[in-house]
Amino acid sequence: xxxxxTVNGRRTELDLDPRTTLLDALRHHLALTGTKKGCDHGxxxxxxxxxxxxxxxxxxxxxxxxxxxxxxTIEGLGKPEAMSDLQAAFVQHDGYQCGYCxxxxxxxxxxxxxxxxxxxxxxxTRALDDDPTLTDEEMAERMSGNLCRCSAYPRIRQAIGAVxxxxxxxxxxxx
Numbered sequence: 379x380x381x382x383x384t385v386n387g388r389r390t391e392l393d394l395d396p397r398t399t400l401l402d403a404l405r406h407h408l409a410l411t412g413t414k415k416g417c418d419h420g421x422x423x424x425x426x427x428x429x430x431x432x433x434x435x436x437x438x439x440x441x442x443x444x445x446x447x448x449x450x451t452i453e454g455l456g457k458p459e460a461m462s463d464l465q466a467a468f469v470q471h472d473g474y475q476c477g478y479c480x481x482x483x484x485x486x487x488x489x490x491x492x493x494x495x496x497x498x499x500x501x502x503t504r505a506l507d508d509d510p511t512l513t514d515e516e517m518a519e520r521m522s523g524n525l526c527r528c529s530a531y532p533r534i535r536q537a538i539g540a541v542x543x544x545x546x547x548x549x550x551x552x553x
Contacts, residue, residue, distance in 0.1 A: 381445040385410065386454030396442050400434075401425045403441035404451060412452035412481045416525075423524030426482035426489075427451050433489035435523075452481035455488065463541050464488055473537035475528030483524050487538045490520045491545070512542050 379396045382389060385408060392407050404410045404427075413436060416424030420435040427436050428450040456462035464484050467473065474480040494512050502519045503510045510516060517535045526534065 379442055381442055383441070383444060383447060383449055385449045386451060392441070394441055396440070398441045399437055400427075400429075400439040400441045400444055400449070401436035404436065404449070410451050410453055413485075414478055414481060416479070416482075421525075422479070422482075423486060424479050424482040426485045426524060428485060428489055431489070431492065433486050450485075452485060455484065462488075463544060464491075464537070467537035467540045468534070471533050471537040471540060473530055473534040475526070475530045479524060479526045479528075483521070483526065483534055486521055486524045487534075487541075490517075491538070491542060493520070494542075512539075514539070 380391055380393050382391050383403075384390075385404065390408065392403060394403055394407065401413060401415055404413055405415070413427050414424035415437060416422035418437050420438040423435065425435050425437040426433050428434075429439070429444055429447050431448070431450075456465050461469070464487055468480060468484060473483070491512075494510050494516075497509050499506050499510055500516055500519050502515050514535055517538055518531070521534070521538075
């Protein structure tokens, strides 16, 4: 089956078995190995990436169901010589240990920051009719689908908090 994906801004056609997951299409057909296969059951978040700007577990998604979609992987956020603000914050705050979960953590955090900016509440948001405040409790809840076996959670939240604060400062300065 032929499908078309726009991956990290680049349109590509793939001839895939209809049973191929999005994760396997990226790793095995496009050699984008930043997205990791952890549990292969949607429970660990190592395979998190963005589809049309929203985070998903790519191990649970068939590539064919995303024909025509815009996919962003960790490779699409930045490169070692030109990291995104989140990637740089993870390095600065040591928000990783072994690094296996890091791409999924960063992709989930990128989507989470967008969700908060759009006013999406979470389970722990105090008032549903108010803009959510990205507290430590909110971050922990919103990132709970991304597991870290090394338990780097406090540093992951520090990195996300630093980016949250920097982006808020830029927004205030622009206004």
